[in-house]
Amino acid sequence: MARRPTRKRNPKKKASRRVNKARKPAKSSKTSKTKKTGSNKKSGKASKSRKAKQSDNSIVNFFKRIPWRRLILAGFLIFVAYTVYLDFVVRGQFEDKRWALPAQVYARPLELYEGLTLKANDFERELNLLNYRYAYDPTEAGMFQRYGNKFKIVTRPFTFWDVKESSQPIEVVFSGDQISSIKNTHNKKEIALLRLDPVLVGGIYPLKKEDRKLVSLNDVPELLPEILVAIEDRKFYDHYGIDPLAIARAFIANIRAGKSVQGGSTITQQLVKNFFLSNERTLWRKFNEVIMAVSLDFHYEKNDIIQAYINEIYLGQDGARAIHGFGLASEYYFAKPIHQLDLNQMATLVALIRGPSYYHPDKHPNRLLARRDRILDGLLEQKVISADLLTRTKALPINIVSNRQTGSRQHPAFLNLIKRQLRELYPESKLSSEGLRIFTTMNPVVQLDVEQRVKQRVEKLAKQRGLGKKLQSAVVIANSTSAEVIAMVGDRNPRFAGFNRALDASRPIGSLIKPVVYLAALEQSEKYNWASKIDDKSISLKARDESIWTPMNYDRQSHGSVTLITAMTKSYNQATVRLGLDVGFPAINKTYKNLGGPNDLPAYPAILLGAQNLTPFQVTQLYQTLAANGFRSPLRSIREVLDVDDQPLKRYPIKVKQSINSDLVNVINSGLIQVTKQGTARSLSNRLPADLHVAGKTGTTNDTRDSWFAGFTGSHVGVVWMGTDENLSTGLTGSSGALKLWGDIFTQINTTGLALEQTDGVDIQWVDPETGLLSKASCGNSLQLAFIDGTAPTESGECQGASTGSGIRDRFDRTVEWFKRIFR
Amino acid sequence: MKWIIYIVSAFTLLGCATTKQASVQLPGEDPQQTVAPDKNTSSAVISLLEKARDATTQGDYQRAEVLLERTVRIEPRNASLWHYLAKLRLHQARFSEAIGLAQKSNNLARSNNHLIADNWRIIAHSKYQLGDVAGAQAAQAKAKNLGNQ
Numbered sequence: 001m002a003r004r005p006t007r008k009r010n011p012k013k014k015a016s017r018r019v020n021k022a023r024k025p026a027k028s029s030k031t032s033k034t035k036k037t038g039s040n041k042k043s044g045k046a047s048k049s050r051k052a053k054q055s056d057n058s059i060v061n062f063f064k065r066i067p068w069r070r071l072i073l074a075g076f077l078i079f080v081a082y083t084v085y086l087d088f089v090v091r092g093q094f095e096d097k098r099w100a101l102p103a104q105v106y107a108r109p110l111e112l113y114e115g116l117t118l119k120a121n122d123f124e125r126e127l128n129l130l131n132y133r134y135a136y137d138p139t140e141a142g143m144f145q146r147y148g149n150k151f152k153i154v155t156r157p158f159t160f161w162d163v164k165e166s167s168q169p170i171e172v173v174f175s176g177d178q179i180s181s182i183k184n185t186h187n188k189k190e191i192a193l194l195r196l197d198p199v200l201v202g203g204i205y206p207l208k209k210e211d212r213k214l215v216s217l218n219d220v221p222e223l224l225p226e227i228l229v230a231i232e233d234r235k236f237y238d239h240y241g242i243d244p245l246a247i248a249r250a251f252i253a254n255i256r257a258g259k260s261v262q263g264g265s266t267i268t269q270q271l272v273k274n275f276f277l278s279n280e281r282t283l284w285r286k287f288n289e290v291i292m293a294v295s296l297d298f299h300y301e302k303n304d305i306i307q308a309y310i311n312e313i314y315l316g317q318d319g320a321r322a323i324h325g326f327g328l329a330s331e332y333y334f335a336k337p338i339h340q341l342d343l344n345q346m347a348t349l350v351a352l353i354r355g356p357s358y359y360h361p362d363k364h365p366n367r368l369l370a371r372r373d374r375i376l377d378g379l380l381e382q383k384v385i386s387a388d389l390l391t392r393t394k395a396l397p398i399n400i401v402s403n404r405q406t407g408s409r410q411h412p413a414f415l416n417l418i419k420r421q422l423r424e425l426y427p428e429s430k431l432s433s434e435g436l437r438i439f440t441t442m443n444p445v446v447q448l449d450v451e452q453r454v455k456q457r458v459e460k461l462a463k464q465r466g467l468g469k470k471l472q473s474a475v476v477i478a479n480s481t482s483a484e485v486i487a488m489v490g491d492r493n494p495r496f497a498g499f500n501r502a503l504d505a506s507r508p509i510g511s512l513i514k515p516v517v518y519l520a521a522l523e524q525s526e527k528y529n530w531a532s533k534i535d536d537k538s539i540s541l542k543a544r545d546e547s548i549w550t551p552m553n554y555d556r557q558s559h560g561s562v563t564l565i566t567a568m569t570k571s572y573n574q575a576t577v578r579l580g581l582d583v584g585f586p587a588i589n590k591t592y593k594n595l596g597g598p599n600d601l602p603a604y605p606a607i608l609l610g611a612q613n614l615t616p617f618q619v620t621q622l623y624q625t626l627a628a629n630g631f632r633s634p635l636r637s638i639r640e641v642l643d644v645d646d647q648p649l650k651r652y653p654i655k656v657k658q659s660i661n662s663d664l665v666n667v668i669n670s671g672l673i674q675v676t677k678q679g680t681a682r683s684l685s686n687r688l689p690a691d692l693h694v695a696g697k698t699g700t701t702n703d704t705r706d707s708w709f710a711g712f713t714g715s716h717v718g719v720v721w722m723g724t725d726e727n728l729s730t731g732l733t734g735s736s737g738a739l740k741l742w743g744d745i746f747t748q749i750n751t752t753g754l755a756l757e758q759t760d761g762v763d764i765q766w767v768d769p770e771t772g773l774l775s776k777a778s779c780g781n782s783l784q785l786a787f788i789d790g791t792a793p794t795e796s797g798e799c800q801g802a803s804t805g806s807g808i809r810d811r812f813d814r815t816v817e818w819f820k821r822i823f824r
Numbered sequence: 825m826k827w828i829i830y831i832v833s834a835f836t837l838l839g840c841a842t843t844k845q846a847s848v849q850l851p852g853e854d855p856q857q858t859v860a861p862d863k864n865t866s867s868a869v870i871s872l873l874e875k876a877r878d879a880t881t882q883g884d885y886q887r888a889e890v891l892l893e894r895t896v897r898i899e900p901r902n903a904s905l906w907h908y909l910a911k912l913r914l915h916q917a918r919f920s921e922a923i924g925l926a927q928k929s930n931n932l933a934r935s936n937n938h939l940i941a942d943n944w945r946i947i948a949h950s951k952y953q954l955g956d957v958a959g960a961q962a963a964q965a966k967a968k969n970l971g972n973q
Contacts, residue, residue, distance in 0.1 A: 111868075111894070111897075111898065113866065113867075113868030113898070114866070114867070114868070115866060115868075161887075161890050162875075162879075162887050162890035162891055162894075163875070163891075192867040192868050192870070192871040193867075193868035193869075193871050193872065193898075479897075479900075481896075481900040482896070482897055482900065629931060630931075631924070631927070631928055631931070639893075640890070648886065651886070651889070651890070653889065653893065653921070654893050654896065654909075655921055655924060656924040656925060656927075656928045657920075657924045658924065658927045658928070658931070662931050715900075
C-alpha cells in the first residue's frame with residue numbers, strides 16, 4: 001500500500017527504487033550534505049566487499065552460507081508489520097481528533113419577560129457576549145438593532161433540555177430598568193416568556209491544553225480550502241498523500257538557497273506532523289510521516305482530510321493555551337465565527353501556518369504582512385482571485401484584534417468549580433472528548449462585572465498599602481433561594497488559571513463565625529434575645545496548648561454591660577467569647593452544622609472568634625442558609641448536562657431543606673441588617689440605596705491577615721475574601737478591605753432588598769440598642785429588630801439619642817440615619 | 825380564566841395519582857384538594873405552567889421538573905410554584921425532596937390555608953413513605969386542623 005505511488009509512476013526502475021524507497025522522500029528535508037554522505041556510504045560499501053573477496057575466501061563462504069532470500073523476506077515482513085503498525089497509530093489519531101470534542105460549557109440562558117428588572121445596557125452586553133451582530137435591519141438569526149430603549153432581534157434557534165427554542169424576530173422594549181413589552185414582529189403577538197440561547201463561556205480541554213473549536217467543512221467559507229490547496233499543496237486532490245514532485249522541487253530549491261526554504265510537505269503530511277507535535281527533522285520521523293500520510297490518504301476522503309487539517313493545524317499560542325484550527329483561530333484573532341471571514345483574514349491565518357511565532361502579529365507584524373501579500377500573489381498566480389481583488393485586499397491592513405487575551409472569555413475559577421462538580425460523575429478524559437453540553441448557573445454579565453471589580457479594587461488597595469502583587473482576593477456570588485452560583489473569582493487576575501482561592505484557600509474566618517454563635521444563643525429564646533445584656537469585660541482562658549488566651553476587642557477597650565445587638569454589630573470579642581461559653585460548644589456546633597458547616601467545630605475558646613479555617617465557597621454555604629430563610633440548599637454550578645446528540649444525561653435539581661427555624665433566621669437577620677446600617681459595615685449604607693436592606697458581617701483575623709465580608713440581599717448572597725498567600729499582615733480589616741469590594745459588586749448588580757418578615761412567630765419592635773428597652777422609630781438611635789413572639793422587651797425607655805460610642809463619626813452617622821428616616 | 829382550570833386539573837391528576845396508594849395507608853385522608861396558582865402569578869410563569877401541565881399529562885415528569893424549576897427561578901417567592909414542585913417530587917417518589925419543597929412553600933404561603941394544608945398532606949405522605957409514621961401523623965393532623973378552620 002505504501003509502495004503504490006512509486007511503483008505506478010516508475011514501473012521501469014522498480015529494482016533500484018526498491019532499495020531507496022524508504023529513504024527517498026526523506027531527502028527533501030535534508031540538506032545537500034546528507035546526500036553526499038549517503039552516496040559515499042554506498043561506494044564505500046562496494047569497495048569494502050571487493051577487498052574482502054581478494055583477501056579472505058572463508059568470508060566469501062560465510063556470506064554464501066547466509067540465506068539472503070530469507071533475510072530479505074524477513075526484512076520485508078518487518079517492514080510490512082511496521083507499516084501496518086503506523087497505519088493503526090495514525091488512524092487512531094485521526095479518529096480521536098476527529099471526534100474529540102471538548103465539553104461545551106454554557107452560561108445560564110437569559111429569560112425575558114414583561115416586568116423583568118434588567119438594564120438595557122446589560123441586555124446589550126449579553127447580546128454582544130452572544131455574538132449577536134449589530135445590523136440596521138436584522139434579517140438573519142443572530143442579528144440585532146438597538147434604538148434607544150427598543151431592541152429588534154432575530155433570535156437564534158437552540159436546543160435546551162426541556163424545549164427546543166426556534167428562531168423568531170422579536171422586539172423588546174425597556175422602560176426604566178425593566179422590560180415593558182416583548183413582541184414577535186412577524187405575527188405582532190405578545191410573547192409571555194422568551195429564552196435566548198446561552199452564552200458559551202468555555203470548554204473543557206484535554207491536558208495538553210490544545211484548544212479548538214471544531215468546524216465542519218460546511219461551516220467553512222468555500223474559499224478557505226481553495227486557498228489552502230493553492231498555497232500549501234497544489235496537487236492535493238490528485239496525489240496519494242505525498243507529492244514526490246513537490247518534494248523534488250523543494251529539494252532543488254533548498255539546494256539552490258543553501259538552506260531550507262521550501263517544505264514540499266503535502267497537506268496530509270502536515271496533518272500527520274501536527275498529530276504528533278514534534279519538530280525534530282530526522283530521517284526516521286520523515287519516513288514515518290510519509291507512510292502515515294499515504295495511509296491516511298488510502299483510508300479517508302480528501303474532504304475528511306482537509307476538514308481535519310482545518311481543525312488541527314496549530315495557529316498560535318495564548319498563554320498556556322494552544323490555538324488549534326481555523327474555527328478557534330478566527331474567533332481568537334478576529335473575534336468572529338469562521339463563516340464570516342473575508343479574504344484578507346483568511347490569507348492572514350494561512351500565513352500563520354508556517355510559524356505562528358515567526359509571523360507573530362504583535363512581535364513581527366511586517367513579516368506577517370509580507371507573508372500575507374506573498375500568499376495573495378500566489379492566489380492570483382493560481383487564478384483563485386482576480387487582479388482587482390488582489391489590489392484591493394493588499395491595500396487592507398491586517399486587522400487582528402489587539403486585546404485578544406481579554407477578548408477570549410475564560411473564567412478559570414468557575415470552570416474549575418464545574419469540573420469538580422462533574423468529576424464525581426465523569427472522568428476528565430470523558431469531559432474533554434465526548435462533546436458534552438454543560439448548562440451552568442453562571443450569569444455571564446455578573447461574572448464579568450465581578451472580575452472587573454476584583455481587578456480594580458485589589459489593585460487600588462494594594463497600591464495604598466504597598467502590598468504590590470501580593471494582595472489576593474476571592475469572591476463567590478450566588479442566588480440565595482436556588483443556591484445557584486452565578487459568579488466566582490479565585491485570583492486578583494481573574495483570567496489566571498492557577499490557585500483557585502474561592503475553592504481552595506482555607507483561611508481563618510474570624511468574626512464571620514459570630515452570627516453562628518449569636519444564632520445558637522438566640523435559639524435559646526427563653527434566655528437570650530437581642531435586648532439581653534452580656535458582659536464585655538476582659539477574659540482569660542486556657543488555650544489548647546495550655547497557654548493563657550486573653551482575647552481583646554479590636555479597639556482594645558472593654559465596654560461593660562452591652563446588649564447582644566450592640567456586641568454583634570460592633571463585633572465585640574470579649575462579649576462574644578463570654579456568650580459562646582455560656583451557650584456551649586455542642587449547641588454552637590449544632591447550629592454550625594445546620595447552616596451547612598462542612599466539619600465539626602473543635603471545642604476550644606478561640607473557635608468562638610473564628611479560628612476555624614474555611615474557604616470562601618464554604619462560607620457562602622453557611623450564609624446561603626441565612627439568606628434563604630433557614631432553607632439550606634447545596635450550592636450548585638450546573639443545571640443540566642446533555643450529550644453530543646442533545647440527549648439528557650444528568651440533572652442537578654433544586655433541593656431545599658429546612659435546617660433552621662425561619663422565625664429564628666428572621667431574628668438573626670434583623671441584627672445582621674443593623675451591622676450594615678450602624679455597625680462595622682455601616683459604610684455600605686452610604687453606597688447602597690436607602691431602601692435596599694442588606695445583611696452581613698465583617699471579619700478580620702489576627703494582625704489583619706484576612707479581610708472578610710459575607711453578606712446577602714433578598715436575592716443574592718456574596719462572600720469576599722482578601723489577604724495574601726504568604727499569610728502576611730495586610731493592614732486591611734473586613735470593612736476597609738473585603739467590604740469595599742463587596743460594595744463595588746453589589747452596587748453594580750441587579751439585586752432586591754432583604755425584607756424583615758412579620759410572621760406569626762415573630763414580633764418586630766423598635767429598640768434602644770444601649771438600654772435594650774422599647775423605643776420608637778422616631779427616636780434617634782433606635783433600631784428595628786425581630787424577636788421570637790413573646791420575648792420582646794416590654795418596658796419602654798426614654799426617647800433620646802444617647803450615644804453608644806463617643807466618636808464624632810458615630811454621632812454624625814446617626815444624624816444622617818435620622819435624616820434618612822425622616823425624609824424617606 | 826381558562827388556564828387556571830387547565831392547570832388545576834393537571835395538578836389534580838398528579839395529586840390523585842400520588843395519593844391513591846398513600847390514602848389506603850393513611851385512613852381519613854382527603855387528598856382531593858388542589859391549589860390554583862397565586863393570583864399575582866405572571867403570564868411568563870403561567871406559560872411555563874401550561875407546558876408543565878402538558879408534560880405531566882404526557883407522563884414526561886423530567887420535562888415537567890425542568891419547566892417548574894424555571895418558574896421558581898422567575899418567581900422564587902411564589903408559594904404555589906414550590907407546591908407544584910413538591911407534588912411532582914412526591915409523584916417521582918423523591919420523598920425527602922418533596923418534604924423540603926413543601927416546607928418551603930409553607931414558609932412563603934402566609935395565610936393561604938388551603939395551600940398550607942395541601943403541603944402538610946404532601947409532607948404526611950412523604951414521611952409515611954420514609955417510615956416516619958409519627959411524623960406523618962403529626963403532619964396529617966396539621967392538615968386536618970387547617971382544613972377545619
